Amino acid sequence: MSSSADKCPVDHSAPSASSSSASADKCPVDHTQRSSWASILSRQSQDGHGAAEYPDTPLPPTNLPLDRETSSIPRPDGSKWVYPSQAQFYAAMARKNHNPQEVDMKVVVPIHNAVNERAWMEIMKWETGQGGEKCGGVKLVSFKGRPNDMSPRARWYSLLGFSPPFDRHDWVVDRCGTRMRYVIDFYSGHTGGPASKNLSFYLDVRPALDSWEGVRLRSERFLRQAFGRFWGQPSAQESAHSRS
Numbered sequence: 001m002s003s004s005a006d007k008c009p010v011d012h013s014a015p016s017a018s019s020s021s022a023s024a025d026k027c028p029v030d031h032t033q034r035s036s037w038a039s040i041l042s043r044q045s046q047d048g049h050g051a052a053e054y055p056d057t058p059l060p061p062t063n064l065p066l067d068r069e070t071s072s073i074p075r076p077d078g079s080k081w082v083y084p085s086q087a088q089f090y091a092a093m094a095r096k097n098h099n100p101q102e103v104d105m106k107v108v109v110p111i112h113n114a115v116n117e118r119a120w121m122e123i124m125k126w127e128t129g130q131g132g133e134k135c136g137g138v139k140l141v142s143f144k145g146r147p148n149d150m151s152p153r154a155r156w157y158s159l160l161g162f163s164p165p166f167d168r169h170d171w172v173v174d175r176c177g178t179r180m181r182y183v184i185d186f187y188s189g190h191t192g193g194p195a196s197k198n199l200s201f202y203l204d205v206r207p208a209l210d211s212w213e214g215v216r217l218r219s220e221r222f223l224r225q226a227f228g229r230f231w232g233q234p235s236a237q238e239s240a241h242s243r244s
Helices: 031-042 086-095 102-127 152-159 212-231 236-240
Strands: 070-074 080-082 139-145 167-175 178-190 199-207
Touching: 070 102, 070 139, 086 102, 102 167, 102 178, 102 199, 152 178, 152 199, 178 212, 199 212
Parallel strands: none
Antiparallel strands: 070 080, 139 167, 167 178, 178 199
């Protein structure tokens, strides 16, 4: 049997299985929800320069690369999660009738990978100093895409007039036997200038409030931020992540 690093991170022939072994072969994103990412990219691709569409078949164009990028995100078995190739990404979208465009794959796949790397970096900000280094570091155990389940905070922001997130993930990490669920809301925007050249993303990452550990982490950060602002000396971590 080939090693897990050689496997596709998605079961492209069936819905995701409930077993942990099936989960371990995926990459840290729910690829059944790739339409969320495709909708973001479609705002950038209105000129359609030679965009090839294959709405009736899941087979990707033969010239799409098959090489895959290894993430920096550790798995419980000590290896790293592996992102899908452009061909795999295309095939998964085509199978769900999302009308993928070949020319978009070279853009959307690197964006997908970079945003998930950023999500892990934000999780590690929360995990810094919590003892994960004592057992070899924090590991990503499982994840789930929930684009149709708006988190309470995202709903509150929407009521205040902010645009809703285009996607949501729940990631579960293991810290020396302690399981923590993190909620990640993905927002898109622009940094100014031509829209097609300045797409940006904001990630709102925080522990879920479904455990005492999550409540503790959220409370400690709130108090550090509150007292830091009171004394006029917010830490660099809170300054970089003031909305999480």
